[in-house]
Amino acid sequence: MxxxxxxxxxxxxxxxxxxxxxxxxxxxxxxxxxxxxxxEAELTEEKALETARKDADLKEKEIDKSRVKLDYDDGQLYYEVEFYAGEKEYDYEIDAKTGKILSKDFEIEDDFLTSKEVREEILSESEVQKIVLKKVPGASEKKLYMKLDRDDGKWIYEGDILYKNMEYEFEIDAETGKILSWEEEDMDD
Missing domain, CATH: 1.20.5 (Single alpha-helices involved in coiled-coils or other helix-helix interfaces)
Incomplete structure (x- = not known):
């Protein structure tokens, strides 16, 4: 046995x-x-961003931050294009072969920071950038995207950073700097 x-x-x-x-x-x-x-992508990232920018009727200098990511889903190769202009966040999906806009939307970002007292209680964006860049050595703030949001009465920085085919998504407590959530995704998978 x-x-x-x-x-x-x-x-x-x-x-x-x-x-x-x-x-x-x-x-x-x-x-x-x-x-x-x-x-197979015939369109470059730059051309995808330009297509979205022109559709939004914006000049290049009006865009604050942008991110372009090639994606493949259900047999469709497309670019996810995200950029900010003023108080608006724009999101586009653009066919990587034809340049056709598959979907688009924009949101007006809420400006919760209206009083001096609230601004003094939370970390600045540059302080949070340092926290994130320390966690991803070698990465640059040029590929770091985040926004301040209020969730269940708490101020939270939500965002992501791209570095070496990896995407890191995070949530950071805006008052303490504590990392509340951190996800890593290999963009090649």
């Missing part, structure tokens, strides 16, 4: 190793597939 248990344990170990190797092989195939799909 003891010999039978050893054989079962050995078989379970071999099966587990085979599953890990199979999964790892699938990841490399997936990454290669994504690289091939990216080559």
């Amino acid at each position: 003891n010999m039978k248990n050893r054989k079962l344990k050995a078989m379970a170990g071999i099966l587990a190793a085979a599953m890990v190797l199979t999964a790892a092989g699938g990841v490399s195939v997936n990454a290669a597939k994504i690289r091939n799909i990216q080559k």
Whole structure:
């Protein structure tokens, strides 16, 4: 009976190793597939941003921050374009092959910071940038996007930063600087 248990344990170990190797092989195939799909994009990131900006009837100098990300979903290769102009946040999805606008919307950002007292109680955007950049060494504030929001009575900085094919999403308490949530996603997966 003891010999039978050893054989079962050995078989379970071999099966587990085979599953890990199979999964790892699938990841490399997936990454290669994504690289091939990216080559199909006929539109550049710059052209996608320009298309969205022109549709929003804005001049280049009116855009405060922007982010463009190539995405593939349901057989569709497209750019996610996000930018800020004044108090508005614009979001576009643009076909990466044709340049056609697939979807668009904008939101007027709420300006919660109206009193001097509230401004003094929270961390500045540059202080929060330092917290995030310390967590992602080598990253730049040029690829860091965040906004101040009020959630359940608390001031929170929400945002993301892009660095070396990774996207990091975060929520940081605007009063204490404590990281409330942190997610990392490989953009090649």
